[in-house]
Amino acid sequence: MKRAVEEVGRIYGDVGLGQFHFSLTVPVERGDYLAVVDEQHGKVLCQLDDLKRKSDLDLEHAGALQPSEEAHLHESMLGVAQIVGYRDASGVVKIPTIPFRPGAHVYRAEEPLIAEVLGLKHHANTGAYVGLLRNHSLRVELDINQLVQRHVSVLAKTGGGKSYLLGVLIEELLRHRVTCVIIDPHGEYGSLRVPAEKNGSSARFGVEAQGFGKQIQEYSPDVSLNPSATPLTFSLRNSDPRDLLVFMGLSNVKSFLAPLKQLIERVAAANPEYTVHDLVRAAEAGEGAIAETMAERLEYVDQTKLLGPKGTSLNDLVKPGGATLINLRGVAPDVQELVVSRIASTLFDNRKKGKIPPLFLVIEEAHNFAPQQGSATSSRVLKNIASEGRKFGLGLCAVTQRAARIDKSVLSQCNTQLILQVTNPLDLKAIAQSIEGLTPGMTEMIQSLPVGVALVTGGGYHTPLFCEVRPRATRHGGESVQIVAS
Ligand SMILES: Nc1ncnc2c1ncn2[C@@H]1O[C@H](COP(=O)(O)OP(=O)(O)O)[C@@H](O)[C@H]1O
Ligand SMILES: [Mg+2]
Incomplete structure (x- = not known):
C-alpha cells in the first residue's frame, strides 16, 4: 500500500544545523523518520528525537485550580527532530550546511528516502538479515564482513532478548557458511538444530522455519550433564x-x-x-x-x-562453515574461565598462522570472562582478540547484561552494537560512553524498548537505527523457567 505524502507539522523558532523544533499536528512516535524539503538538496531525512506538550497553563494558575475545576488552556505539541541527512550525487550522506527555513513543511518520510539515506539493502550477498526497520517493512541487514572484521557487542538487561537476537545472527551466519565458535555457559544454543514452531509474525518478516543440525557440533567438559555433547578434553x-x-x-x-x-x-x-x-x-x-x-x-x-593424553584437536573443534557450541552448563566458574582462555588462545594462534578459516567467536556472559574489575583467566586473550583480532579475521561477539562490568577496552572495540532494553543507569552510562552518534533521545528510548526491538549501531550503517528483530527460524533455547505451572 502506498501512502500519500503526509504532512506532520511546520518548523518554527531558531533552526540549527543538527536539530530543529516543529509544531506537531498528527501523532508521530519518537524515533519515526521525517522529511524536510531543502531548497538546495531536495528531501532531507530527519528523525523525531523528542516530543513535548506545551501549554499556557503556568504554575500559579495550575496551583489555584479547585479539585473539581477544569483547566482552560491552549496547548500544542512540539517535536524535536534530529537531521539524519541526504545522499549526495557521489553517494555520501551529508547534512545541509544551511539551516532549514522556519515555516518549512515537515513530512512523514517515505520508505524509498529512508532506505536510500540509511543505506538499507535488500538481500545483499553479505547481508545478515536481523529484522525490519521499526514501524516499516524495510529489511535491516548487517554487513557480515563488518561484523567479523570489526567485532560486535550485544547488550541488554536479563530477559531483554540477547540470546534470541544472537540466535538470529547465528542463523544468518550459518546460512552464509561463516565459521562460528560459541561459548554457551547455559547450554542454550543446541536448539539451533531444531526448526521453530509456527509463529504468527513469521509471514510479515518472511521467515521460514529451518534447523541447522548438519552445521552444528557441540562440545562440553561435562557430558554427563550435557549428553548431546562430545567430550571436550585438554x-x-x-x-x-x-x-x-x-x-x-x-x-x-x-x-x-x-x-x-x-x-x-x-x-x-x-x-x-x-x-x-x-x-x-x-x-x-x-x-x-x-x-x-x-x-x-x-x-x-x-x-x-x-x-x-591428547586433548580435543583443533581440527575437530573448528568446523569450517559451521558452528561449534562449547556448552559450559554446570561447569565451575574458574574452570569455565580456563576453558575459554585455552580455546580463545588456540583459535587466535591458529588464525594468525592461517590454519583455520576466518571465524566469529561468540562469548555469552562476557562480563564474567573479561571483567572490568577483578580478573579472569580469560581476560588477557579476550582483550588481545578485541584489539588485534580484526587483523587476522577473528571476530569477537561479546554478549552481556552488564555493560558497566565488562572490560571497557573490549566494549569500545566492538564497532557494531546491538542494544535491547537496558535500565540500569551504570550500564546506560557505559553504553552512552562507548557509542558514537547516540542522541540523548535514543539513550532515553533504550530504557523503554519493548522486547524484540533493538537499537543497531554500526554494522555498515552510519547512523543508529531501531530494528524489530525477526522471528527465529530455529527454536529459542533460552526460555525462562516457569517456577509455578500456569
Ligand atoms: N525478538 C523476539 N521476539 C519474540 N520473543 C522474544 C524476542 N526476543 C526475546 N524474546 C523472548 O523474551 C525472553 C527473553 O529472551 P532472551 O533472549 O532469552 O533474553 P536474554 O538472553 O537477554 O536474557 C524469551 O523467552 C524469548 O522468547
Ligand atoms: Mg541469554
Missing part, C-alpha cells in the same frame, strides 16, 4: 600446573603449587607418557595433609576426563 602434558590447580578446584590455594609441580616432575621423570591416574597414585603414596588433598582432588579431575 592435553595433560600441555597443561601448566596452575591450570591443573584450576581443574582441581584449588586455584585459590597457592600453597599447593610447589608440591604439585614437584609431583608432576617426579611422575614425568619416571614415565613421560603419564596420565592423571599416575598423578593420583603418586599423590596417594605421599604423606601429609597436602598429599592427601592433592590425591583427592586429582582423583576428581581423573573422573571428569577433562585432561587426556
